[in-house]
Amino acid sequence: MTFELSDRVQAVPPSGIRRFFEIAEERDEVISLGVGEPDFSTPWAARDAAITSLEQGKTSYTANRGKRELREAISDYVADRFDLGYGADEEIIVTAGASEAVDLAFRALVDPGDTVAIAQPSYISYEPGVIFAGGEVLSVPTKKEDDFRLTVDALEAAGASEADLLVLCYPNNPTGAIMRESDLEPVAEFAREHDLTVLADEIYAELTYEGDHTSIATLPGMRERTVVFNGFSKAHAMTGLRLGYALGPADVIGAMNKIHQYTMLSAPTTAQHAALEALDSCDGDVREMVEQYDRRRQFVLSRFREIGMDVFEAKGAFYCFPEVPEGWTAEEFAEAVLREQGVAVVPGDVFGAGGEGHLRVSYATGLDDLRKALNRLEAFVEDHV
Numbered sequence: 001m002t003f004e005l006s007d008r009v010q011a012v013p014p015s016g017i018r019r020f021f022e023i024a025e026e027r028d029e030v031i032s033l034g035v036g037e038p039d040f041s042t043p044w045a046a047r048d049a050a051i052t053s054l055e056q057g058k059t060s061y062t063a064n065r066g067k068r069e070l071r072e073a074i075s076d077y078v079a080d081r082f083d084l085g086y087g088a089d090e091e092i093i094v095t096a097g098a099s100e101a102v103d104l105a106f107r108a109l110v111d112p113g114d115t116v117a118i119a120q121p122s123y124i125s126y127e128p129g130v131i132f133a134g135g136e137v138l139s140v141p142t143k144k145e146d147d148f149r150l151t152v153d154a155l156e157a158a159g160a161s162e163a164d165l166l167v168l169c170y171p172n173n174p175t176g177a178i179m180r181e182s183d184l185e186p187v188a189e190f191a192r193e194h195d196l197t198v199l200a201d202e203i204y205a206e207l208t209y210e211g212d213h214t215s216i217a218t219l220p221g222m223r224e225r226t227v228v229f230n231g232f233s234k235a236h237a238m239t240g241l242r243l244g245y246a247l248g249p250a251d252v253i254g255a256m257n258k259i260h261q262y263t264m265l266s267a268p269t270t271a272q273h274a275a276l277e278a279l280d281s282c283d284g285d286v287r288e289m290v291e292q293y294d295r296r297r298q299f300v301l302s303r304f305r306e307i308g309m310d311v312f313e314a315k316g317a318f319y320c321f322p323e324v325p326e327g328w329t330a331e332e333f334a335e336a337v338l339r340e341q342g343v344a345v346v347p348g349d350v351f352g353a354g355g356e357g358h359l360r361v362s363y364a365t366g367l368d369d370l371r372k373a374l375n376r377l378e379a380f381v382e383d384h385v
């Protein structure tokens with residue numbers, strides 16, 4: 001028997017990164033700068049709290065929206081770190097990773113035929129999420145000349161004034177771009193003027209170098225039209241524990257919870273115990289990891305410049321986004337570098353419009369491996385360019 005797969009699933013192409021993993025598996029001694037997750041272990045205190053909770057048999061479901069104590073801790077944390085005011089009762093939902101929160105928001109807000117503008121290049125899950133929810137994607141390419149920040153010109157050129165929702169992700173995966181308050185203001189004005197709901201994925205907020213993160217939801221008139229996503233995967237190195245959250249007005253968080261309570265019931269209980277401890281006692285671990293990422297960022301940027309590859313000054317997340325030399329497509333370059341030198345990077349086109357001709361290089365890898373990988377890249381460029 002063959003299954004008749006839904007049109008929505010068939011409309012989404014397979015992930016563009018998969019082929020690279022297959023090549024990487026064939027070759028020995030590959031250094032991967034392809035992954036999007038921390039190379040650090042979860043801070044010990046958070047792991048210990050998870051273990052203790054298991055020892056104590058705390059393995060039941062929690063409240064649908066997440067443990068109240070955790071929602072209170074999240075409420076305090078986002079107020080303290082990002083000046084965001086959200087109540088634990090109705091304005092916060094704890095989810096299985098920020099990924100679930102993003103999916104819930106699309107399903108809660110998108111009707112068939114609605115248009116969702118996505119600032120790209122960006123994290124690969126937004127487009128499929130919109131399609132699974134029955135919406136139409138409108139790509140809004142950002143440009144290297146603008147340091148990959150979203151501008152009103154880009155929104156207007158893409159026709160985003162007609163869209164229903166706008167998704168933005170700063171600090172950005174894959175470019176490492178950030179947006180300061182002054183960059184966000186015109187985008188917020190555009191959203192207000194054209195009545196757009198904004199979905200702001202701020203999962204890399206803690207990983208902002210040279211200054212602090214500003215959330216678009218803190219700008220005038222934005223709280224009531226914005227849903228903010230964050231989580232523990234990146235800053236707290238907790239990817240496998242699967243814990244994220246969304247912040248927003250009570251009606252939208254309530255709608256998201258309606259879907260969540262029927263499909264997920266509650267986010268992983270053990271991870272919620274780990275997250276509580278992470279917020280309670282792991283600020284120092286986060287600071288240390290951020291310092292190390294920053295050191296690596298500066299090293300990688302300076303090596304790309306020495307190698308002669310054009311790269312803009314990434315200031316957030318743990319990625320940089322160099323341009324491939326003339327005469328190459330990103331895919332050709334990434335494949336050749338992997339086959340010849342055993343360095344895995346991801347072609348920028350995988351992340352949507354505006355990513356062509358670039359590579360996503362993750363520095364969530366130790367300095368020794370980064371050094372080796374960049375020496376190999378240098379040898380490749382000397383051979384071929």
Ligand SMILES: Cc1ncc(COP(=O)(O)O)c(C=O)c1O
Nearest residue numbers: 036097098099123173231233244
């Ligand atoms: C921008 C962005 N949002 C969300 C996620 C997924 O986060 P989580 O592990 O919390 O589902 C990622 C993971 O790479 C990401 O880069």
